[in-house]
Amino acid sequence: MKALCWHGKKDVRYDTVPDPIIEHPRDAIIKMTACAICGSDLHLFDGFMPGMESGDVLGHEFMGEVVEVGSENKALKVGDRVVVPFTITCGECYQCKRGNFSVCERSNRNKEAADKVFGHSTAGLFGYSHLTGGYAGGQAEFVRVPFADQTHVKIPDGLSDEQVLFLGDIFPTGWQAAMQCEIEPTDTVAIWGAGPVGQMAIRSAVILGAKQVVVIDNVPERLAMAAAGGAITINFDNEGVVERLQELTQGKGPDKCIDAVGMEAHATRSIDSIVDRAKQAVMLESDRPHVLREMIYVCRPAGILSVAGVYGGLIDKLPFGASMNKGLTWRMAQTHVKRWTDDLLHRIQEGQIDPSFVITHTVPLSEGAGMYETFRDKKDGCIKVVLKP
Structure with a gap:
C-alpha cells in the first residue's frame, strides 16, 4: 500500500509500505477514506519530537471503512464506517474507566521508554513517535487499529466524511x-x-x-x-x-x-x-x-x-x-477523545456545528508530502488540509 512516511526533519515521502495485518484479536483493519494533516504533525516535520525513526508512517486524524476484524472484536463488523481517535484506548484500565483516555495504561507498547522520559507513560498514539508506541499512522491507504473495539467512533448514515473526520482530534x-x-x-x-x-x-x-x-x-x-x-x-x-x-x-x-x-x-x-x-x-x-x-x-x-x-x-x-x-x-492533557465524541457527534447531527468549515485544501494522498510545507508556512491561505486516497 501507499503511505506518507517520515524520513527525517522536513523529509516526508509518499512510499510503498507493507499492508497492515491483524496482530491481536481485538484489532481491526480500516480502509482509509479521509485523513488530515494536523498541527501536531508539523512538530514531527520540523524535528521537535524525539523518538521518530526513518520510514515511520505519519498521521493521527483519519477515518474509513472496516475491512477486517479480529476474532475477539465484537464491537465492529466489516463495512462499518468509523472515525478513529488519535489516542489508543483499552477501555479497561484504571484511567480509561475514569475517562482519562489519553493516559490509558495499556495501549503504549513502548511504555518503559516513555516512563523514563515522562515519569509515567501516556497512551499509545497513532503516527507519533516510538515514545507513544511506534504505531503506524493514518496517512495511508490502510491502517491497523489496536484495541479497535474501544478505539473507534461509529458514524451513522447521512453525514459526510468532512463533517465527522475531525471527531478524531481537532x-x-x-x-x-x-x-x-x-x-x-x-x-x-x-x-x-x-x-x-x-x-x-x-x-x-x-x-x-x-x-x-x-x-x-x-x-x-x-x-x-x-x-x-x-x-x-x-x-x-x-x-x-x-x-x-x-x-x-x-x-x-x-x-x-x-x-x-x-x-x-x-x-x-x-x-x-x-x-x-x-x-x-x-x-x-x-x-x-x-x-x-x-x-x-x-x-x-x-x-x-x-x-x-x-x-x-x-x-x-x-x-x-x-x-x-x-x-x-x-x-x-492530550485530548481524552472518547470522553467527548458522543456529545459532539450529536451536536453535528443536530446542525449545531459543522466542523468542515475549517477545510481549505483537499488533495490526493499522493500529494500529501508537499502539503506539509504548504500547511506549515500558511501558503495559499492554507488552514486545514484533508487527504483522500
Whole structure:
C-alpha cells in the first residue's frame, strides 16, 4: 500500500509500505477514506519530537471503512464506517474507566521508554513517535487499529466524511480546551492561535456561553475565519496583545486563557520569542513557551489556563511565581477523545456545528508530502488540509 512516511526533519515521502495485518484479536483493519494533516504533525516535520525513526508512517486524524476484524472484536463488523481517535484506548484500565483516555495504561507498547522520559507513560498514539508506541499512522491507504473495539467512533448514515473526520482530534481537542475552562456567562475567554484547534476552541467557547471570545494570531485568513465564528480578533503584528486584552476586559484581564499553539510559538514584537529561538538552535531549550508566559501575565487572578497546544520537552524562563501568586489553575492533557465524541457527534447531527468549515485544501494522498510545507508556512491561505486516497 501507499503511505506518507517520515524520513527525517522536513523529509516526508509518499512510499510503498507493507499492508497492515491483524496482530491481536481485538484489532481491526480500516480502509482509509479521509485523513488530515494536523498541527501536531508539523512538530514531527520540523524535528521537535524525539523518538521518530526513518520510514515511520505519519498521521493521527483519519477515518474509513472496516475491512477486517479480529476474532475477539465484537464491537465492529466489516463495512462499518468509523472515525478513529488519535489516542489508543483499552477501555479497561484504571484511567480509561475514569475517562482519562489519553493516559490509558495499556495501549503504549513502548511504555518503559516513555516512563523514563515522562515519569509515567501516556497512551499509545497513532503516527507519533516510538515514545507513544511506534504505531503506524493514518496517512495511508490502510491502517491497523489496536484495541479497535474501544478505539473507534461509529458514524451513522447521512453525514459526510468532512463533517465527522475531525471527531478524531481537532474538534474534541478544541472542545476539551474550552471545557477545561469551566466557562461562565460573564467570562472573557482569550485563545492564542487561530489554527484548526483554535478555530474549534472558538466555536466551543461560544457554544458554552462565554460572554466574549478573543483570539490572538497574525494570519489574515485565520483571523477572518475566527471572526466569522464569533471571536474578537487581535493581530499581534499590529497591536500589543496585553494592552488590547486589558482594554477589552476593563483592566481585569481575561478570566480564562487557552493555549492552542504549543511548542512552536512565536511573536514578532517579543524579545522573549527571539531568545527562545536562539536557545532552541543551540539545544538549551526544546519548546518555545512565549504563549504560556503571556497567558500567565495577562490572565485575571484566580483564572484558568487551559493548554491544548502540544509540548514535547523543556521550557525556560516561565514566570511560575506570578502563576502561583495570582492563584491560577492549570489544566492540560492530550485530548481524552472518547470522553467527548458522543456529545459532539450529536451536536453535528443536530446542525449545531459543522466542523468542515475549517477545510481549505483537499488533495490526493499522493500529494500529501508537499502539503506539509504548504500547511506549515500558511501558503495559499492554507488552514486545514484533508487527504483522500
